[in-house]
Amino acid sequence: MNLVFPHRQTAHCESGVIANLVTYHGFAMSEAMAFGIGGGLFFGYLPFIRINGLPLTTFRTTPGSIFNRVTRRLGIGVERNTFKDEGRAMAELDRQLALGVPVGMQTGVYWLPYFPPALRFHFNAHNLVAYGKSGSDYLISDPVLGEPVVCAAADLARARFAQGALAPKGKMYCITSVPERLDLAPAIRQGIREVCRFMLSIPFPLVGTRGIRYLANQVERWPARLGDRRAILYLGNLIRMQEEIGTGGGGFRFIFAAFLQEAAQVLADRRFFDLSQRMTAVGDLWREFAVAGARHCKGRSGQGENFGDLARILRRCADKEHALFVDLAALVR
Amino acid sequence: MQKDDVPQDEALFDGMSEVCYAVDESGRYVLAESAGWEPANIANMQAWEVIHADIAKVQARVRAGELSPLAYHMVRHQMDAKLLAGYAGLFGWQVKRHMRPGPFAKLSPAQLQRYATILKTGVEELCRIP
Numbered sequence A: 001m002n003l004v005f006p007h008r009q010t011a012h013c014e015s016g017v018i019a020n021l022v023t024y025h026g027f028a029m030s031e032a033m034a035f036g037i038g039g040g041l042f043f044g045y046l047p048f049i050r051i052n053g054l055p056l057t058t059f060r061t062t063p064g065s066i067f068n069r070v071t072r073r074l075g076i077g078v079e080r081n082t083f084k085d086e087g088r089a090m091a092e093l094d095r096q097l098a099l100g101v102p103v104g105m106q107t108g109v110y111w112l113p114y115f116p117p118a119l120r121f122h123f124n125a126h127n128l129v130a131y132g133k134s135g136s137d138y139l140i141s142d143p144v145l146g147e148p149v150v151c152a153a154a155d156l157a158r159a160r161f162a163q164g165a166l167a168p169k170g171k172m173y174c175i176t177s178v179p180e181r182l183d184l185a186p187a188i189r190q191g192i193r194e195v196c197r198f199m200l201s202i203p204f205p206l207v208g209t210r211g212i213r214y215l216a217n218q219v220e221r222w223p224a225r226l227g228d229r230r231a232i233l234y235l236g237n238l239i240r241m242q243e244e245i246g247t248g249g250g251g252f253r254f255i256f257a258a259f260l261q262e263a264a265q266v267l268a269d270r271r272f273f274d275l276s277q278r279m280t281a282v283g284d285l286w287r288e289f290a291v292a293g294a295r296h297c298k299g300r301s302g303q304g305e306n307f308g309d310l311a312r313i314l315r316r317c318a319d320k321e322h323a324l325f326v327d328l329a330a331l332v333r
Numbered sequence B: 001m002q003k004d005d006v007p008q009d010e011a012l013f014d015g016m017s018e019v020c021y022a023v024d025e026s027g028r029y030v031l032a033e034s035a036g037w038e039p040a041n042i043a044n045m046q047a048w049e050v051i052h053a054d055i056a057k058v059q060a061r062v063r064a065g066e067l068s069p070l071a072y073h074m075v076r077h078q079m080d081a082k083l084l085a086g087y088a089g090l091f092g093w094q095v096k097r098h099m100r101p102g103p104f105a106k107l108s109p110a111q112l113q114r115y116a117t118i119l120k121t122g123v124e125e126l127c128r129i130p
Helices: A013-024 A031-037 A065-074 A086-098 A153-160 A184-200 A208-243 A245-266 A270-297 A307-332 B038-063 B069-076 B081-088 B092-098 B101-105 B109-118
Strands: A041-051 A054-060 A077-081 A103-107 A126-134 A137-141 A149-151 A172-177 B018-023 B029-034
Touching (some): A013 A065, A013 A103, A013 A126, A031 A065, A031 A184, A041 A208, A054 A208, A065 A077, A065 A184, A086 A103, A086 A153, A086 A172, A137 A153, A149 A153, A208 A245, A208 B038, A245 A270, A245 B018, A270 A307, B038 B069, B081 B092, B081 B109
Antiparallel strands (some): A041 A054, A077 A172, A103 A126, A103 A172, B018 B029
């Protein structure tokens, strides 16, 4: 007997998995709400972490933390496991599925056979849900896909034990209990407060709005420091991180803006709606950066357009986000 | 992003579409399907060009006898020695050693089979390049 899982395609894998899992357990939750309560928005430029030899830029919090925070803030009971041994990891998955519990997992994307080949890189912070078996194959609800898919056991095992940066180590998680009533309002405030803290007040120059400015300074210097060819590679990689890997920067800003709209409703406070509109404008600005950057990569940049101009767009992003989060923080203090 | 601005550029995912968040006429957020976006496509294609260039470079060096076929099969899977070592349960320096033709020729059948399984190929294919 396989359970019926409410699969929904979402913009981001982790918040999508959480929203779908919580919805399965009887509380309809949107992806945006999960993303916001989980304090999903972030910025970090981390050149000491390399993926394919290129610096990591992240637009959301560390993998797994959205899930941890959403469940903690709403009082949802969870069970989490990581494994050393592949056999035991798959056995535990089978055990939970036999009990009729849908299981969330962190996986790499490279070995997932149903993943579009153009997106198959060694990226390890993907999330999906297994909700049943058909023979020895698993029924998978992967939130980046329109429909549930089937995945062979060997491929899933490989994806769960992908190696490299952010290796998932077979990580799986399931919801064990949901309280009778979910009180969203305090959780929303906590989520917002946390995002504001991340974006404004971590005393480390590579994260938050400070990190965006730091990146702007770096971008400006790339051509001189790396040479034209490497500079273009770095830029292309930045845009890919922003717009492709898990929807990226522009996308995350829009998800958060959608969350602020829902928050305005739950908290019955129009001011969150206004801030949502400002967040949308910031997201549009990030997209403008991607457009200008991609034009560079293609060698189609206009006269006099250079890395300095790109840096200026980033600084505008930083300024706008900084002002926005200061105002937002004042609302939830 | 306005709902009408949701990009519908041809993407590289075999007709799969992604969802994104956009505002409708009344300023409300809705989920909208996007077929793909040109800037993201450009960045994606650039990443693949780099990968293909790396593969060609290693292929040439294997032909020239500087590297073993293992090196080719490794980059074909976008791996470096450290990542492959992770999968094989070896140290990076061991994999690097096996990327040289001499030590590679002395690998035991069991070790070859191990690499072949990881790289999703057969032992025979592992020992040559296309």
